[in-house]
Amino acid sequence: MTIPAIEVRNLAKSFANVTVLQDINLEVAQGEVACLIGPSGSGKSTLLRCIALLEEHTQGTINIEGQALGFFENAKGVRERLPASSIREVRSQIGMVFQQFNLWPHMTALGNVSEALKTVDGMKKAEAEERAMIQLKKVGLEHRAGHYPSQLSGGQQQRVAIARALARQPKIMLFDEATSALDPELTGEVLNVMRSLAEEGMTMVVVTHEIGFAASVANQINFLDHGKLLFKGPPAEVFQKPRHPRLEQFLDTYL
Numbered sequence: 001m002t003i004p005a006i007e008v009r010n011l012a013k014s015f016a017n018v019t020v021l022q023d024i025n026l027e028v029a030q031g032e033v034a035c036l037i038g039p040s041g042s043g044k045s046t047l048l049r050c051i052a053l054l055e056e057h058t059q060g061t062i063n064i065e066g067q068a069l070g071f072f073e074n075a076k077g078v079r080e081r082l083p084a085s086s087i088r089e090v091r092s093q094i095g096m097v098f099q100q101f102n103l104w105p106h107m108t109a110l111g112n113v114s115e116a117l118k119t120v121d122g123m124k125k126a127e128a129e130e131r132a133m134i135q136l137k138k139v140g141l142e143h144r145a146g147h148y149p150s151q152l153s154g155g156q157q158q159r160v161a162i163a164r165a166l167a168r169q170p171k172i173m174l175f176d177e178a179t180s181a182l183d184p185e186l187t188g189e190v191l192n193v194m195r196s197l198a199e200e201g202m203t204m205v206v207v208t209h210e211i212g213f214a215a216s217v218a219n220q221i222n223f224l225d226h227g228k229l230l231f232k233g234p235p236a237e238v239f240q241k242p243r244h245p246r247l248e249q250f251l252d253t254y255l
């Protein structure tokens with residue numbers, strides 16, 4: 001049996017006493033694209049942030065290629081926190097792209113993509129910039145390497161942010177509404193980059209309201225509602241009519 005790239009079991013997450021995710025089970029195989037859809041406030045970002053270890057989940061387990069993330073249950077069934085070193089190691093396998101591009105305004109595209117390679121991964125400047133250029137080329141922006149974020153369109157900035165995440169050579173990429181802050185005419189160029197990443201076999205979890213993208217790229221659609229995964233399945237099954245009434249209502253409201 002092959003080990004899934006991501007395996008989430010019985011995950012729950014609370015903030016203070018408020019439960020925002022419960023009984024979440026998600027399995028993403030190597031090279032699969034899982035889309036997370038659902039109304040605003042349903043817990044999509046929180047789930048991604050738990051997988052990226054930006055939030056600590058309250059219950060359950062997250063395994064990345066069989067390695068526990070953050071917490072694990074010991075032989076006695078008691079929850080234990082993993083040591084910081086192992087958290088860093090698992091964390092380094094995951095790249096994340098946010099709705100806001102979060103680029104450093106005082107650095108060029110090349111600087112944004114190469115910075116962590118130097119400061120976190122300890123690469124020499126020349127090697128880091130060489131690696132960064134490969135990634136900028138991949139997102140179609142090698143001719144913009146010397147531009148600052150303010151000189152780039154939103155779509156270009158988001159592609160730099162994707163290149164920055166890819167430069168660390170993650171095994172898994174998480175996208176949280178990566179096109180929601182963009183003007184409609186700029187979403188296509190970002191979705192195309194995401195589509196080609198998927199075609200190359202990157203394992204991805206994608207929160208998106210782009211139903212056309214989800215229907216054509218995802219291997220599995222997961223519908224979150226009020227902190228629970230209400231249903232999941234391949235796009236052909238989930239989007240086929242008659243649809244689940246909550247999905248129908250979501251599509252009416254959000255699209």
Ligand code: ADP
Pocket residue numbers: 015020038039040041042043044045046047
């Ligand atoms: P979505 O991404 O689907 O819109 P979120 O994951 O952002 O949903 O939020 C799910 C719920 O968790 C919301 O009710 C939100 O208010 C709550 N929430 C998210 N982050 C925090 C936080 N840091 N503290 C308290 N509540 C939070």
Ligand code: MG
Pocket residue numbers: 044045046
């Ligand atoms: Mg969100």
